[in-house]
Amino acid sequence: MGLSKQEIAQRIAQELRDKWYVNLGIGIPTLVANYIPKGIEVEFQSENGLLGMGPFPVEGTEDADMINAGKQTVTVLKGGSLFDSATSFAMIRGQHVQLTVLGAMEVAQNGDIANWKIPGRMVKGMGGAMDLVASAENIIVAMMHTNKRGESKILKECSLPLTGVGCVTKVVTNLAVLEVKNGAFHLLERAPGVSVEEIQEATEGTLIIEGIIPEMKL
Amino acid sequence: MINKVVENAEKALLGVTDGMTFMLGGFGLSGIPENSISELVKLGVKELTCISNNAGVDDFGLGLLLQKRQIKKMISSYVGENDEFERQMLSGELEVDLIPQGTLAERCRATGAGIPAFYTPAGYGTEVAEGKETREFKGKMYVLEHAFEPEFAFVKAWKGDTAGNLIFKGTARNFNPMMAMAGKITVAEVEELVAVGELDPNQIHTPGIFVQRIFQGTAYEKRIEQRTVTPKS
Numbered sequence: 001m002g003l004s005k006q007e008i009a010q011r012i013a014q015e016l017r018d019k020w021y022v023n024l025g026i027g028i029p030t031l032v033a034n035y036i037p038k039g040i041e042v043e044f045q046s047e048n049g050l051l052g053m054g055p056f057p058v059e060g061t062e063d064a065d066m067i068n069a070g071k072q073t074v075t076v077l078k079g080g081s082l083f084d085s086a087t088s089f090a091m092i093r094g095q096h097v098q099l100t101v102l103g104a105m106e107v108a109q110n111g112d113i114a115n116w117k118i119p120g121r122m123v124k125g126m127g128g129a130m131d132l133v134a135s136a137e138n139i140i141v142a143m144m145h146t147n148k149r150g151e152s153k154i155l156k157e158c159s160l161p162l163t164g165v166g167c168v169t170k171v172v173t174n175l176a177v178l179e180v181k182n183g184a185f186h187l188l189e190r191a192p193g194v195s196v197e198e199i200q201e202a203t204e205g206t207l208i209i210e211g212i213i214p215e216m217k218l
Numbered sequence: 219m220i221n222k223v224v225e226n227a228e229k230a231l232l233g234v235t236d237g238m239t240f241m242l243g244g245f246g247l248s249g250i251p252e253n254s255i256s257e258l259v260k261l262g263v264k265e266l267t268c269i270s271n272n273a274g275v276d277d278f279g280l281g282l283l284l285q286k287r288q289i290k291k292m293i294s295s296y297v298g299e300n301d302e303f304e305r306q307m308l309s310g311e312l313e314v315d316l317i318p319q320g321t322l323a324e325r326c327r328a329t330g331a332g333i334p335a336f337y338t339p340a341g342y343g344t345e346v347a348e349g350k351e352t353r354e355f356k357g358k359m360y361v362l363e364h365a366f367e368p369e370f371a372f373v374k375a376w377k378g379d380t381a382g383n384l385i386f387k388g389t390a391r392n393f394n395p396m397m398a399m400a401g402k403i404t405v406a407e408v409e410e411l412v413a414v415g416e417l418d419p420n421q422i423h424t425p426g427i428f429v430q431r432i433f434q435g436t437a438y439e440k441r442i443e444q445r446t447v448t449p450k451s
Contacts, residue, residue, distance in 0.1 A: 089320030
């Protein structure tokens with residue numbers, strides 16, 4: 001029901017603003033780069049030390065010395081730059097990056113996010129996620145509204161170990177666009193064909209619904 | 219100019235013993251000190267603590283040291299992509315300290331910069347901050363994180379000169395410059411070792427003062443972990 005992963009990325013891309021530096025996480029967030037609105041300029045930062053990240057290289061030109069934070073081979077655009085990891089996280093913690101988009105397992109109504117660890121399962125690590133969520137002023141989470149068992153991932157409180165506290169500003173799911181403020185989720189938009197009732201049903205956290213909720217435009 | 223050149227990896231790793239703490243540069247498999255890792259495998263030193271952003275893959279990078287059970291403890295930010303690592307971690311053979319990537323980078327930098335500890339917002343309110351000092355600055359909470367004490371740092375650069383000046387290429391730079399600063403003994407291996415005067419001083423990423431030993435690396439594999447391409451149209 002609702003949006004595909006590509007469509008979630010497409011909707012998030014509408015949040016991009018001219019002259020922003022943006023860090024995209026692995027998964028759905030990476031797809032955002034495919035939908036940059038016309039007429040604006042943004043630069044993508046990859047925390048392993050690259051600004052001005054470009055598309056995947058043309059077959060045969062891939063280079064082991066040019067990868068993104070997901071370890072995929074990428075390119076650097078004209079005007080891009082390369083730097084070390086300490087400088088990269090200075091950009092992130094120092095709030096020089098205007099927007100962070102990342103995935104999550106759970107988000108809570110106070111803005112807490114959990115996306116790195118499931119107790120009892122192999123823990124792979126948080127990578128740069130904790131630095132990103134602790135610092136960015138503008139954090140958009142891209143995720144499915146419910147898990148495979150149909151349980152809400154939009155919660156009153158996270159049950160999994162946290163990645164960051166009180167940091168998420170917006171959530172875009174397959175069902176809705178939610179703003180996180182004043183300790184609640186505020187419903188801003190519905191996915192095409194999805195009713196307010198269906199969103200309410202799939203949301204465990206407090207959901208504020210004010211006025212008529214418009215459908216997303218993709 | 220002070221000459222830092224040693225003949226090969228064997229000479230570069232002189233003094234490495236069991237139980238030591240090492241830093242190893244690289245992000246994924248990009249910019250890892252391939253020659254030094256091979257030499258560590260050959261030396262068979264054990265009970266090592268390795269500070270490295272990742273832990274390689276099963277048959278390459280730090281995975282080679284894991285296969286031989288030479289590592290006692292890993293300090294990393296992300297350790298996926300390695301079955302043997304997972305097995306040793308779950309069985310309790312391997313101790314693992316997972317820390318946020320920016321904190322890892324800054325702890326390496328602090329080590330080399332004479333900063334014993336610093337406050338960072340990363341990890342506040344999470345299990346990463348448990349047992350650590352926290353403090354409020356201008357209404358926001360921060361966690362106190364400490365520098366490391368590595369005996370050796372192993373880094374890999376694209377080009378280096380005999381004085382130990384280093385230039386990195388692409389995203390293979392990553393943790394290498396901070397780790398170079400941090401090693402009590404920093405061993406740099408390079409794809410191309412040149413005479414002093416051949417590198418433009420304006421373009422040096424790591425000044426030679428941070429490097430104790432430098433050698434010409436051999437037989438670089440430079441494996442690609444995730445080959446993603448745009449098809450030729």
